[in-house]
Amino acid sequence: MQIHAANGYLIDEFLRDGTNHRTDEYGGPVENRVRLLREVVQVVAETVGADRTGVRLSPNGAIQGCNDSDPARLFVAAAEVLQEAGIAYLEMREPGEGGTFGKPDHPPIAPAMRRVFTGPMILNSDYDPAGAAAAMADGKADAIAFGRPYIANPDLPQRVANGVPLAKDVARTWYSQGQEGYVDYPVAA
Numbered sequence: 686m687q688i689h690a691a692n693g694y695l696i697d698e699f700l701r702d703g704t705n706h707r708t709d710e711y712g713g714p715v716e717n718r719v720r721l722l723r724e725v726v727q728v729v730a731e732t733v734g735a736d737r738t739g740v741r742l743s744p745n746g747a748i749q750g751c752n753d754s755d756p757a758r759l760f761v762a763a764a765e766v767l768q769e770a771g772i773a774y775l776e777m778r779e780p781g782e783g784g785t786f787g788k789p790d791h792p793p794i795a796p797a798m799r800r801v802f803t804g805p806m807i808l809n810s811d812y813d814p815a816g817a818a819a820a821m822a823d824g825k826a827d828a829i830a831f832g833r834p835y836i837a838n839p840d841l842p843q844r845v846a847n848g849v850p851l852a853k854d855v856a857r858t859w860y861s862q863g864q865e866g867y868v869d870y871p872v873a874a
C-alpha cells in the first residue's frame with residue numbers, strides 16, 4: 686500500500702509550513718509537522734505490515750500552493766520518520782531543473798534523504814529508460830517510476846526491455862471523458 690504524502694495533498698499540507706499554520710502539536714516546528722505522517726504510517730504498517738507499506742513524498746518546490754521555507758530540513762526529518770518506521774520503500778517525485786511537470790526551486794533533496802532513509806528509494810519525473818538506467822547506475826535511486834510514459838505505452842516494460850522507441854502521450858486527452866487517451870494507444874507492432 687502506498688501512502689500519498691506528496692504533491693500538496695493532505696499529509697503534505699501538514700508537512701510544509703506554507704500550508705500548515707496550526708498552533709497545536711501538529712503545527713510549528715518540524716518535529717510537530719511530521720507527526721501526522723508518522724501516525725498514518727504507524728497505523729497503516731500495523732494493519733498491512735511495514736514491509737508492505739510505501740510512502741510518496743515530493744520534496745521539490747511549490748505544488749498546488751504547498752511549499753516549505755526549509756525543505757531540506759523538513760524532508761530529511763520526514764526521511765528519519767520513515768527510516769524509524771521501517772517501511773518497504775520511499776517513492777519521490779523530484780523533477781530536475783528541466784522538469785516538464787513542475788520545476789524545483791532548490792537543489793534535489795533526495796541525496797540527503799537517501800543518507801538517512803536506507804530502504805529502497807524510487808525516484809520519478811521526466812525519466813526516459815536511458816536516464817533511469819543512468820540514475821540507478823549512479824546510485825541515485827534503486828528504481829525509477831514512470832508516469833506519462835505509461836499513459837502512451839500500454840506495453841511499456843516490453844518496449845523498454847526490447848529497446849522499442851516510446852510513444853509520446855497527448856496532454857489534451859489526459860482527462861478526456863471517453864475512451865480517447867485511455868484505451869487507444871497501440872502496443873508496438
Ligand SMILES: Cc1cc2nc3c(=O)[nH]c(=O)nc-3n(C[C@H](O)[C@H](O)[C@H](O)COP(=O)(O)O)c2cc1C
Pocket residue numbers: 691692778786809810811812830831832833834859860
Ligand atoms: C494525467 C496525470 C494525472 C496525475 N495525477 C496525479 C495524482 O493524482 N497524484 C499524484 O501524486 N501525481 C499525479 N500525477 C503525477 C505523476 O504521478 C508523475 O509524478 C508525473 O507524471 C511525473 O512522472 P513522469 O515524468 O514519468 O510522467 C499525474 C500525472 C498525470 C500526467
